[in-house]
Amino acid sequence: MSPRASSKPTALFTLASSAATSSWSTCSPFALCAFVGLSTATALGELGAKVAICGRKKDKLEAAEQKLRAEAQQRIDGAEERLRQVDPAKLASGQQDSLQTVQSFVDKAREALQTQDVQRAFTLADKAYLLADELVRRPR
Helix, strand or coil: CCCCCCCCCEECCCCCCCCCCCCEEEEECCEEEECCCHHHHHHHHHCCCCCCCEECCHHHHHHHHHHHHHHHHHHHHHHHHHHHCCCHHHCCHHHHHHHHHHHHHHHHHHHHHHCCCHHHHHHHHHHHHHHHHHHHHCCC
């Protein structure tokens, strides 16, 4: 569909409500809008950028949302799987603290997913996964 199409874009995640008329546009005093593809937006989100995903077709937005939700859920499941490999009784006190942090990240990731904050859910789940992986690999 051409960029001049008459259908109005629909926002999946809304961070700015300004309609942009060119490739780059200022959305607010603190945000810069760029029109990029889903893969680029996802990669930027994984790096910590705040992104909004918009599109002209509702079915494509819903498919993108399902894909991002599934990826976040897979990361949450991966972190929980790593946690099941950890025996809390064999951890040193610093590792016990890390274990509680991982469990907190997983809980918050689930909450974020329920409130449709997919980006936050993925970020928290990713942190949980990396910390849990560290606990599994760390000598006791």
